[in-house]
Amino acid sequence: MKKAALSVLAGTMLLTHAAPAAVAQESDGDLILYQNVPGVDTDLEEGLDLRALAVHEDGHFTERADGLEWSSTNENVATVDDSGIVEMTGQRGRSFISVTDGEYTDRIAVDYKPNPDARDGGGPPPVEAQLVPQTGERYDIVDGAVEGMTLEEKVGQMMMPDFRHYDGQEVTEMLPEIEQLVEDYHLGGVILFAENVVETEQTYQLVHDYQEAAEKFGMLVTIDQEGGIVTRLQTGTDLPGNMALGATRNLELAEAAGDVIGAELSSLGINTNLAPVVDVNNNPDNPVIGVRSFGEDPQLVADMGVSYINGLQQNGIAATAKHFPGHGDTSVDSHLGLPEVPHDLDRLMDVELYPFQQAMNAGLDAVMTAHVTFPQIDGDKAISEKNGTEISIPATLSRTVLTDLMRGELGYDGVVMTDAMNMNAITDHFGPVDAAIRAIDAGADIILMPVGLEEVVDGVLDAVDGGELSEAELDESVERILTLKVERGIFKQESPQDPAEGKQGALDTIGQDSHLAVEQTIADDAVTMLKNDDVLPLTPDAEERIAVVGTTYLNSLVSAVGEHHEHVDAVNLSGQSSLTDEQRSTIEAADHVVIGSTTATVAQRSADNAVMQMYAEVMDMKDDVAAVAIRNPYDIMAYPDVDAYLAQYGFRDASFRATAAVLFGEANPTGTLPVTIPDPDGGTLFEYGSGISFE
Numbered sequence: 001m002k003k004a005a006l007s008v009l010a011g012t013m014l015l016t017h018a019a020p021a022a023v024a025q026e027s028d029g030d031l032i033l034y035q036n037v038p039g040v041d042t043d044l045e046e047g048l049d050l051r052a053l054a055v056h057e058d059g060h061f062t063e064r065a066d067g068l069e070w071s072s073t074n075e076n077v078a079t080v081d082d083s084g085i086v087e088m089t090g091q092r093g094r095s096f097i098s099v100t101d102g103e104y105t106d107r108i109a110v111d112y113k114p115n116p117d118a119r120d121g122g123g124p125p126p127v128e129a130q131l132v133p134q135t136g137e138r139y140d141i142v143d144g145a146v147e148g149m150t151l152e153e154k155v156g157q158m159m160m161p162d163f164r165h166y167d168g169q170e171v172t173e174m175l176p177e178i179e180q181l182v183e184d185y186h187l188g189g190v191i192l193f194a195e196n197v198v199e200t201e202q203t204y205q206l207v208h209d210y211q212e213a214a215e216k217f218g219m220l221v222t223i224d225q226e227g228g229i230v231t232r233l234q235t236g237t238d239l240p241g242n243m244a245l246g247a248t249r250n251l252e253l254a255e256a257a258g259d260v261i262g263a264e265l266s267s268l269g270i271n272t273n274l275a276p277v278v279d280v281n282n283n284p285d286n287p288v289i290g291v292r293s294f295g296e297d298p299q300l301v302a303d304m305g306v307s308y309i310n311g312l313q314q315n316g317i318a319a320t321a322k323h324f325p326g327h328g329d330t331s332v333d334s335h336l337g338l339p340e341v342p343h344d345l346d347r348l349m350d351v352e353l354y355p356f357q358q359a360m361n362a363g364l365d366a367v368m369t370a371h372v373t374f375p376q377i378d379g380d381k382a383i384s385e386k387n388g389t390e391i392s393i394p395a396t397l398s399r400t401v402l403t404d405l406m407r408g409e410l411g412y413d414g415v416v417m418t419d420a421m422n423m424n425a426i427t428d429h430f431g432p433v434d435a436a437i438r439a440i441d442a443g444a445d446i447i448l449m450p451v452g453l454e455e456v457v458d459g460v461l462d463a464v465d466g467g468e469l470s471e472a473e474l475d476e477s478v479e480r481i482l483t484l485k486v487e488r489g490i491f492k493q494e495s496p497q498d499p500a501e502g503k504q505g506a507l508d509t510i511g512q513d514s515h516l517a518v519e520q521t522i523a524d525d526a527v528t529m530l531k532n533d534d535v536l537p538l539t540p541d542a543e544e545r546i547a548v549v550g551t552t553y554l555n556s557l558v559s560a561v562g563e564h565h566e567h568v569d570a571v572n573l574s575g576q577s578s579l580t581d582e583q584r585s586t587i588e589a590a591d592h593v594v595i596g597s598t599t600a601t602v603a604q605r606s607a608d609n610a611v612m613q614m615y616a617e618v619m620d621m622k623d624d625v626a627a628v629a630i631r632n633p634y635d636i637m638a639y640p641d642v643d644a645y646l647a648q649y650g651f652r653d654a655s656f657r658a659t660a661a662v663l664f665g666e667a668n669p670t671g672t673l674p675v676t677i678p679d680p681d682g683g684t685l686f687e688y689g690s691g692i693s694f695e
Helices: 141-148 151-157 176-184 200-213 242-248 251-268 298-313 345-350 353-361 399-409 432-442 453-465 471-487 499-509 513-526 554-562 581-589 610-621 633-638 653-663
Strands: 006-008 030-033 052-055 061-064 069-072 078-080 085-088 093-100 105-114 127-132 189-192 220-223 318-324 366-369 381-383 390-392 415-417 528-532 546-550 568-572 592-597 625-629 644-647 684-686
Touching: 030 093, 030 105, 052 141, 069 078, 078 093, 085 105, 141 471, 151 453, 151 471, 176 200, 189 200, 200 220, 200 251, 200 499, 220 471, 242 251, 242 298, 242 513, 251 298, 251 499, 251 513, 298 318, 298 353, 318 353, 345 353, 366 399, 399 432, 415 471, 432 453, 432 471, 513 653, 528 633, 546 554, 546 581, 554 568, 554 592, 554 653, 568 581, 581 610, 592 610, 610 625, 610 633, 625 633, 625 653, 633 684, 644 653
Parallel strands: 006 127, 189 220, 318 366, 366 415, 546 568, 546 592, 592 625, 625 644
Antiparallel strands: 030 052, 052 061, 069 093, 078 085, 093 105, 105 127, 381 390, 528 644
16 A cells, blocks of 8 residues: 655644643653654655653663654554554554553554645545654753753864874774763764775775764764765765856756755765855965865755755755855865955855855755955954964854854854864864864854864863853754754664674665766856867777877876877876977877866966967977866966867766767767856856857
């Protein structure tokens, strides 16, 4: 029999004959149904998986699966198995589904009734299933948990260190020393990097072991899996990245990208993604955002970002928009220095803040801060520890930005996480303990990658004891963190899943064919042709030779071109300041020349750069040269007279395949430019939205 869709109508008793909420026994413990907790939403097409939470004497809660009995008061309407999975029979009516551990009992109502709003063409209205939660103080489990926590436990929930290396070795498995740190400091989360996530089964086991090491609450296990140039997983689907998505202008593909990433992370047990980047990249000189952004138009960035977030969150993954209040209009990398955005609040509201506001309105889980100064909205100063000079306060440490602006003006009440606290924008000017205290006082809930875990924790505890930090505000932060964990179903499990089952599920999910198809579709639709003076498509005779010239990722481009033509010569300019005689001979002998240009900084794309000067020499030597911007679409600023120019926005294999198909006319380029490309004199080479095709 077909199972019906179930949807939670949170906290609302829809029928007048609804039974009263079950009354908790007079005890310091309890057993409740997860779906009765306020704020938990369920909308499933195939039945409903109920979950039971044990509430302990001190208020903390864990997920319980063993030793439970499930029952239905009306099996003509709904049945429930020994695991809490509910199935509707298709008969109209109401049933109460109950769970007990022999001491405590809870229940929830499920209705199967006509839906007048869905009447089609005047016929009988279809029926729908509705889950009707119980209400009462017993379900306010976050408040009870915070009340029962020690100060040390609260501070621990706010710390999110990385363990990329330990004793000089990459951490790919749980170490006893790390397990002890998780327990001793009551850590609420951890961030993983490429060094930690080498292989699918290994990654699943590591994540599983982190959750096992957690003391009372489930951990936020996070990663920067943006897609494109910031991709941490070393197995799985290599999506082209945000600017490629922006070039497609396709919101369905943006959601599909989030869905693929969300499904793969979820299969590994990773529950929080530090993505998407919703910075508006309106500065072509930006060295750290660039193709990590969807583009320069705030509306495009907002629409793409919200779609991507929806894709993530429908897989139960907590999404994190970054870097608030905007890192796009900077020319300094905050990993290396302290950038400044000089704009006033009106401009920020219209441009930089707009995508964040839209994401917040759409139910965003978390926000990551930017280590960037905004002197027009926060005039406070600090004395730099680096050289004793006066500096503006970066947003991460600014109460004006994080509390007054984000919480007050924008009305955001989700989790706020700092960017990594080991970046030079912070460490050059502030001590690690001082920086953490300032960030918490500013309104940050989670300190990402504190520099010196023990010292930072002790310093924060001392700051609370001394009145420098408010414990009441810490309570608010911990409440937000635990609320996020509850809403995303992140719990310490009393009976964890067998790792073997989880590993197989991850293997079945990671890099599956449907995911790879999304990857290739994005890459195909992103390729943008900005110039073509009758050079493309290439139509070489069988014996003609193609010279492919480049540096980084040259082999990938050569391989992709080689899939379409047999005689391809690679001319690698890496580490050179001029062409060799042999390279000149190869280029001269070629019937067609393709340049693969890769830059990440302003200096690399300068016309004075040695590589760019060699490209110019190639263009002087040969007519009809086609160039491919492998990463940044701005590369043509260094060689505007090139005969044909394609932008692919990323260096993953799918993007090279897509570009090669365009080079040979097997695909028609449909991408449109998501940024403006200026000329060196301050004019415009190519406007936002530019893009031509063969047709």
